[in-house]
Each structure stands twice: as structure tokens, then as C-alpha cells.
Amino acid sequence: MVTIAVTAEGPDEPRFAVSPETVKKFTALGAKVRVQSGAGLRSRFSDDALTAAGAEIAGSAGDALAGADILLKVRRPAADELRQLKQGAIAAAILDPYDRAGIEPLAGTGVNLFSMEFMPRISRAQSMDVLSSQANLAGYKAVVDAASLFGQALPMMMTAAGTVPAAKIFIMGVGVAGLQAIATARRLGGVVTATDVRPATKEQVQSLGAKFVAVEDDEFKQAQTAAGYAKPMSAEYQAKQAELVANHLKTQDIVITTALIPGRPAPRLITRAMVDNMKPGAVIIDLAAERGGNCEATVPGQTVEVGGVTIVGAVNLAASVPVNASSLYAKNLYAFLELFFDKKDKTFAINWDDEIVKGTLVARDGQIVHPSLAPQPA
Ligand code: NAD
Numbered sequence: 387m388v389t390i391a392v393t394a395e396g397p398d399e400p401r402f403a404v405s406p407e408t409v410k411k412f413t414a415l416g417a418k419v420r421v422q423s424g425a426g427l428r429s430r431f432s433d434d435a436l437t438a439a440g441a442e443i444a445g446s447a448g449d450a451l452a453g454a455d456i457l458l459k460v461r462r463p464a465a466d467e468l469r470q471l472k473q474g475a476i477a478a479a480i481l482d483p484y485d486r487a488g489i490e491p492l493a494g495t496g497v498n499l500f501s502m503e504f505m506p507r508i509s510r511a512q513s514m515d516v517l518s519s520q521a522n523l524a525g526y527k528a529v530v531d532a533a534s535l536f537g538q539a540l541p542m543m544m545t546a547a548g549t550v551p552a553a554k555i556f557i558m559g560v561g562v563a564g565l566q567a568i569a570t571a572r573r574l575g576g577v578v579t580a581t582d583v584r585p586a587t588k589e590q591v592q593s594l595g596a597k598f599v600a601v602e603d604d605e606f607k608q609a610q611t612a613a614g615y616a617k618p619m620s621a622e623y624q625a626k627q628a629e630l631v632a633n634h635l636k637t638q639d640i641v642i643t644t645a646l647i648p649g650r651p652a653p654r655l656i657t658r659a660m661v662d663n664m665k666p667g668a669v670i671i672d673l674a675a676e677r678g679g680n681c682e683a684t685v686p687g688q689t690v691e692v693g694g695v696t697i698v699g700a701v702n703l704a705a706s707v708p709v710n711a712s713s714l715y716a717k718n719l720y721a722f723l724e725l726f727f728d729k730k731d732k733t734f735a736i737n738w739d740d741e742i743v744k745g746t747l748v749a750r751d752g753q754i755v756h757p758s759l760a761p762q763p764a
Contacts, residue, residue, distance in 0.1 A: 387416065387417065387418050387732075388416070388417045388418070388455045388456065388727075388733075388734040389417070389418045389419075389420055389453070389454040389455050389456070390404075390412055390417050390418070390419045390420065390454065390455070390456045390457075390458060390723075391420050391444075391450045391451045391454035391456070391457045391458070391471070392404050392419065392420070392421045392422065392425065392426075392450065392457075392458050392459075393422045393425060393447040393450050393451060393457070393459070393463070393467060394422050394424070394425035394447060395425070395428075395459065395460050395461055396461060398702075399460055399461050399702075399705060400428035400429060400705050400708040400712075401428075401429060401460045401704075401705050401708050401711050401712045401715055402425065402426045402428070402429040402431055402460065402708075402712045402716070403458035403459050403460050403479070403712075403715065403716060403719060404419060404421065404426070404431075404436070404441075404458060404716050404719070405426075405429070405431055405712055405713045405716040405717075406431060406435045406436055406438065406439040407439070407713065407716070407717070408716040408717060408719070408720040409421075409436055409439040409440055409441045410439040410440055411720055411724075412440075412720065412723075413439070413440030413441075415724065415727040415729065415732065416727070416732025416733075417456075417727070417734070418442060419436075419440065419441045419442065420441070420442045420443075420444050420449075420450045420454060421433070421436050421441045421442070421443055421444065421450060422443075422444055422446065422447050422449075422450045423443050423444065423445055423446075426712075428708055429708045429709050429711075429712035429713075430708075430709050431712070447467065448470060451467055451470035451471060452470055453470075453471070453472050454470075454471050454472060454475060455471070455472050455475050455476070455734065456475060456476050456477070456478070456723070456734075457471055457475065457476075457477040457478075457479075457497070458477075458478055458479070458719055459477065459478075459479035460479060460480060460712075460715060461479060461480060461482075462479055462480070462481050462482060462488065462489075462492070463477055463479060463492070465491045465492050465494070465495050468492060468495040468497040469495050471497055473496065474496075474498070475497050475498070476497065476498045476499075476500060476736065477492075477497050477498070477499055477500070478499075478500040478502060478719055478722065478723070478746075479500075479501070479502065480501070480502050480503055480516060481499060481500075481501040481502075481503070481748060482501075482503075483501040483503070483504065483748050483756065483758075483759060484758075484759070486754070486759060486761075489748060489749065489754060489759070490754065492749065493748070493749030493752060493753060493754050494752060495752075496751060496752045497749075498736070498747065498749065498750050498751070499747070499748045499749040499750075500722075500743075500746045500747055500748065501746055501748045501756070502514070502516040502718065502719070502722070502746065503516060503517055504745055504746045504748070504756065504758070505517070505718075505722075505742070505745065505746055506741060506742060506745040506746075507613060507614065508741070508742075510742070511722075511742050511745075513717070513718065513721040514718050514719075514721045514722040514742070515718065516715055516718045517562070518562045519711075519714035519715060519717075519718055520704035520711060520714070520715065521561065521562040521563040521566075521644075521704070522562050522563065522565075522566045522714075523566075523703070523704040523707050523710055523711050523714070524563050524673055524700070524703040524704045525562065525563035525564060525565065525566030525567040525570065525642070525644065525673070526566050526567070526570045526707070527703045527704070527706055527707055528563070528567055528642045528644075528671040528673055528700060528703060529555070529567050529570040529571045529574065529640075529642060529671075530570065531671060531698065531700070531703070531706075532555075532640045532642065532669045532671050532698075533574055533640070535669045535689075535696050535698070536553065536639060536640055536667070536668075536669045537667055538550075538553060538639070538667070539553070540552065540553045540555075540571075540574040540575050540576045541553075541574065541575020541576070542575065552575055552576060552577045553575075553576045553577070553639040553640055554576065554577050554579070554637055554638045554639045554640070555571040555576035555577065555578045555579075555638070555639065555640045555641075555642070556578075556579050556580070556581075556599075556634060556635070556638040556640070556641045556642075557571065557578065557579070557580040557581075557596070557641075557642050557644070558580070558581050558582075558631070558641065558642070558643040558644065558645055558655055558656075558680060559581075559582055559643060559644035559645030559646065559673075559674075559680070560580050560581075560582040560584075560587035560590060560591055560644075561582075561644060561646070563644040563673055564580065564582070564587075564642070564644040565590060565594065567642045567644065568580055568591060568594045568596045569594055571596075571640070571642075572594060572595050572596065576639075576640065578594075578595070578596035578597070579596060579597045579598070579599045579634065579638075580596050580597075580598060580599065581598070581599045581600045581627075581631065581634075582600065582616070582645075583600070583606060583609040583616050583617075583619055583623075583627075584609055584610040584614075584616055585602070585606055585607055585609065585610065586610055586614075588600070588602075599630065599634055600627070600630070601623065601626045601627050601630055603623070603626070605619065605620060605622075605623045606623070615647065615648050616645070616646075616647050617647070618647055618650065618653070619653075624653075627655075628655075628657070628660075631655060631656070631660065632657075632659075632660045632663065635656065635660050635663065635664055636663050636664065636665070637665075638664065638665075638668060639665065639667070639668055639669070640668065640669050640670075640671075641656070641668070641669070641670045641671070642670075642671050642673065643655060643656065643670065643671070643672050643673060643674055643679075643680035643681060644673045644674060644680075645674060645680050646674055646677060649758075651677055651678040652674035652677040652678045652679055652680050653680065654678075654679075654680065654681075654682060655680045655681070656670065656680060656681040656682060656683075657682050658682045658683055658692070661681065661682070661683050661692050661693065661695050661697070662692070662693050664693075664695045665694075665695075666693065666694025666695065667694060667695075668694075668695045668696070669695070669696045669697075669698070670684075670695060670696070670697045670698065671698045671700050672684040672697065672698065672699055672700060673700050673703065675687070675698075675699035675700055675701055676701050676702075679699060681697060683697050684697055684699045685697075685699045686699040686701055687699055687701045722742070722746075725737070725740065725742065738750075
């Protein structure tokens, strides 16, 4: 029988790698899920609920790990945890794989490591895409947090005592997080505008009832890669974009920035001078904070005030809705591992040739193997 171990996360991570729903599904596939006692509590997954779904509760992390075939985590496990697994075991988590110095000791344990954030963006892997499942929640929570920091109401209200104007909400970057931010901002009654460099987003923005704001020149028409991501834009385009954005920002109450380009620092879309021209009381939530921020004044992990404008360097916002974030992340992990269970024989075997495996496998048999992590030539 395949044993799946799930142990507690660190103090800053309330999310958890299995839910009662996925424990039930793994159990139905013939696996045994061994969960460290109390480890799911910050996602409201009690030992009782996990046991009812079929999990075995282990008194300690060591008891959960001992001889297990698979370790599931949200964040990178410790090398010590990996050493307690069975020889040839696998571990799947959000590994932060570009930090090679942190990954090497883990690879050295011989455990085969899968980095969920490397999931290929192909339709077969959509249900396994942790970046999407978490970004969607982050986009939602950014708007809710902004609404609570903004000292005014969002929807227009016509009352006997007078009219409350609708808040103007601007979403910069219309990927997964941005689309959910637009939808949430609309539901809360804001007047919503959005910008992106990918032309495909214009229709998406309009279909959500928001207005699209962008420099729509020839370069803009070519700004999407075959994989659906943004390309870095020319200095000329950026200057035109900056002028348009600078003018637009002067009138906005809430700005949510989500703009990213894979493998690069976040594009700088809001300068300090633009912040200085914004209305006092305005709120910026910078979801790109972890990658350097879309706003020049952003401090990752902190909320700062600049000339009356509140700027939130949002980090791991999905974790602030841990119940949903864990449920979706757990489903992503389940969808990934389900591929390798033989439903008839109840056995588990990785198909090393599968493109989903090749895309996510970071270390195999003690070596770092992912092509994106090859050492750079000196
Ligand atoms: P992302 O997090 O990489 O970037 C967020 C947004 O920022 C993107 O829309 C990007 O175009 C935009 N951006 C970059 N530079 C900008 C700039 N200078 N100004 C304004 N905006 C800028 O994107 P994402 O959320 O991961 O989604 C990227 C694409 O991948 C989308 O088309 C999405 O629908 C698609 N996607 C596909 C799958 C799948 O098929 N499995 C899964 C998720 C997302």
C-alpha cells in the first residue's frame, strides 16, 4: 500500500496540503494518508474530519514520515523530513526552485522532488495549476483588503441624506489574479478599469463589465507569447504606457497591481512621482511585491503610507483565505498524483516520460534535473 505523509507547515504558512475531500479520494485509490496530529487546524481541517475521511493521525511528524512513499507539503520540506521517507520516495510542494542553494540539500537526500509551480500550462494540467488556484484567491482578497483599508464605501448609494459616489478601482495586469480582482471589484459596486499589455485581455475585461485602458499600438498587438504570457515591452512602449497610467491614476481610489512576466522581476508600472499625484486616502495593493513590486514605493510584506496613499506589499495573500486556498491546493496535488495510480491494481508508479512529470520534476536520484535550473555558464 502506498503511504502518503502530510506534516505541519512552518509558523507563517496556514495552508495545508490535504483536505478531508482529498484524503477521501486518495483512500479510495488505495493509498494510506498519514497526517501529523493538529497539522490541518489552521485551515480548519480537524483531526476528526481528516480521520472521518480515512486518514490515520500520527502523534508526531516523525511518525507520519517514517517509511512513507510520498510527502505532500505546501512549502519546501526540510531535508530532515525527506531523510525519513522510504528510499525512492517522492515529495511535492511549492518548492521555490530558483533558490538553488536551498534546493541542493533537499536533492541530496535522494528523494524525487516535484515543484508544483512548474506545472505546465496545458489543458490536461489545468486542474493541477497551483499558480492559478492561488492567484485567483489572491485577486479576490486584494480587493476585499483594499475595501477595508479604504475609508469610504465602494458602491454608489443614493440616500435621503445625499449621494455616496462609487469608488474608482483600477486593476493593472489581467491574468488570473487580475480577472478575479475585476470580478470582485464589480460585485462590490466599484467603477472598474483595467490594463494589460496582452491584447487578448481587452475582451475579457469588457466581458466582466469593466473598461479597458491601454496604449493599443502595433507593439501591443504582438505582446503575447505562444504560451499566453506577456513579453517584456520596449522602452518606447513603456514610456507611452507610463504617461497614460500616470494620468489615469490621479483619479483612482483603489489600485490592484498584478503584472508579472515569467522569470523576470515585476515590471515597474507605478513610480513614486505617480503615487505623489494620487488622491490622499487612495489604496494600492501590490500583488507583485514578492517579485520586486509593480509600484516603486512598495515594501514587500509591509503596509506603508506615502503622502496619504496606503501601499500594501502583499505577500502570499491566498494564505489569508486558508480554508479555500488549502482546499484548492489539495485538489491540485490530488489531480497531479491521481495520474500515477492504477485504479484497478491500486498501485502507484510515476511515468517519468509524462510531460507533466518532466515539467515539474526538479530533482531525481540525488541530482537537480530540471532544465530551468541548470547552472549558468561562468
Ligand atoms: P502572470 O501572473 O504571469 O501575469 C499577470 C498579468 O500581468 C498578465 O496578464 C500579463 O499580461 C500582465 N502584464 C505583464 N506585464 C505587464 C505590463 N507591463 N503592464 C500591464 N500588464 C502586464 O499571468 P497569469 O495570471 O499566470 O496568466 C497568464 C496567462 O496564462 C493568461 O492568459 C491565463 O489565462 C493563462 N493561463 C493558462 C492556464 C492553462 O492553460 N493551464 C492556466 C493559468 C493561466
